[in-house]
Amino acid sequence: MKAPKNRKVFVVGYAAASALGNTFATTWQGARDGRAGFRKLTRCESPSRSNVVGEIPEWNPAELPYVTRKEQSLWNADYVFLTMEMCRQALEHAGLEVTEETGPQMGCLIGSALNGTDSYRIAVDNFVNRGPLKVSPYLLPNVCANLPGGKAGMLLGFTGPIISPQGACASGNHAIGMGARMIRDGECDFMLAGGVETCLVPEIIQGFSNMLATIKVGPKDRAAEDPTQASRPFSLDRKGFVLAEGAGVLVLAAEDAVRAHGLTARAEIAGIGWNSDAHHFTRPNPTTIVRAMHDAIDDAEILPRDIGSINAHGTSTPAGDAAEVKCLRTVFGENLPDIPISANKSQVGHSLGASAAIEAALSIEAMQQGIVLPTVNHIPDPEFSDLDVVPNQSRAHSYEFVLSNSFGFGGTNCCIVFRGL
Numbered sequence: 001m002k003a004p005k006n007r008k009v010f011v012v013g014y015a016a017a018s019a020l021g022n023t024f025a026t027t028w029q030g031a032r033d034g035r036a037g038f039r040k041l042t043r044c045e046s047p048s049r050s051n052v053v054g055e056i057p058e059w060n061p062a063e064l065p066y067v068t069r070k071e072q073s074l075w076n077a078d079y080v081f082l083t084m085e086m087c088r089q090a091l092e093h094a095g096l097e098v099t100e101e102t103g104p105q106m107g108c109l110i111g112s113a114l115n116g117t118d119s120y121r122i123a124v125d126n127f128v129n130r131g132p133l134k135v136s137p138y139l140l141p142n143v144c145a146n147l148p149g150g151k152a153g154m155l156l157g158f159t160g161p162i163i164s165p166q167g168a169c170a171s172g173n174h175a176i177g178m179g180a181r182m183i184r185d186g187e188c189d190f191m192l193a194g195g196v197e198t199c200l201v202p203e204i205i206q207g208f209s210n211m212l213a214t215i216k217v218g219p220k221d222r223a224a225e226d227p228t229q230a231s232r233p234f235s236l237d238r239k240g241f242v243l244a245e246g247a248g249v250l251v252l253a254a255e256d257a258v259r260a261h262g263l264t265a266r267a268e269i270a271g272i273g274w275n276s277d278a279h280h281f282t283r284p285n286p287t288t289i290v291r292a293m294h295d296a297i298d299d300a301e302i303l304p305r306d307i308g309s310i311n312a313h314g315t316s317t318p319a320g321d322a323a324e325v326k327c328l329r330t331v332f333g334e335n336l337p338d339i340p341i342s343a344n345k346s347q348v349g350h351s352l353g354a355s356a357a358i359e360a361a362l363s364i365e366a367m368q369q370g371i372v373l374p375t376v377n378h379i380p381d382p383e384f385s386d387l388d389v390v391p392n393q394s395r396a397h398s399y400e401f402v403l404s405n406s407f408g409f410g411g412t413n414c415c416i417v418f419r420g421l
Helices: 024-032 069-074 079-094 117-130 139-143 147-156 168-185 202-210 255-260 286-299 318-338 352-369
Strands: 009-017 106-111 190-197 246-254 267-276 309-311 401-408 412-420
Touching: 009 024, 009 079, 009 168, 009 255, 009 352, 024 352, 079 106, 079 147, 079 190, 079 246, 106 147, 106 168, 117 139, 117 202, 147 190, 168 190, 168 246, 168 267, 168 352, 168 401, 168 412, 190 352, 246 255, 246 352, 267 286, 267 352, 286 318, 286 401, 286 412, 309 352, 352 401, 352 412
Parallel strands: 106 190, 309 401
Antiparallel strands: 009 246, 009 267, 190 246, 267 412, 401 412
């Protein structure tokens, strides 16, 4: 094999759809303004008490110019069109055209935790109630994790490698990390990297509820009258995460390709740290999480004290938030109180495999704008009195490095350091 090129890798564009908006611009506006995008479930009917969710507002794939009625009927896994549109928007944001020159050098890594679960659900219903011949011959393509990226390639014309990293709730960061490594080594010049999740189906909602992961909003809960208050990471009354659909895609480019195509570098992928827990399928292992953060910082060739902001995994679960804080205290020690910690899931919820990619885009934009985004719905918890979680509203802050944390079921950890430009 050829020797790696050891190129620097930059983020040149991004797109996102979340509970705050169906574009990055609307998502960013809501995040900066300190809003949360939660509401009562409308995507489907579900008896679960975990019925406050994050739905993408005004998202209707049928309105996209490239989605015909036939296409819509064949591709009934919602993550397919969502991926296609986010890849299109990300390239538009980057100002990067897919041509005979750039197309073969552009890959696509879009991770997902649950893939085409909604399509499989439709197939099961058809099999049981209408007979085996009513199962769509497109079922298998719909549930193949690489298909959304493949459909994006068919739409946009790129022909580089297409892979779907499966890292549960860390999938988005895994995609960014893998894409950066492939560009660094010379496998590609460009990469569409991120995550997508369309998880709001009854069985998934009920499954998370039954495992006591998501919040159940009772009549006395403050989210009963105002669903936007349901997700509250690091807050005294946190009760579980808010399940959300969403997608985030970053456009990565090699340093020489940025210059050659006149692109705008918005951040550098400075450091990556990834490992696994070998511990438990849901309970985190502090030892390996600490190592993942240290590895990302070491890979960036900086020290913990150089980190100017932290984008926390911050799911709003009692045990998960406490475990992450314990690890942050170990890594940053006496410097931790001086580092702002943002928890974007307080605003957009937990979109599983898409979360890290959405959070990466928000982190980079915040660094560019010279602010830190808030952790909203915050009621101080004495256990975290030493933390600056940027309570309830964004504020000005100048910094060069942000650490973005992401952890997933199965004990998979991926932390990335972005350097602002």
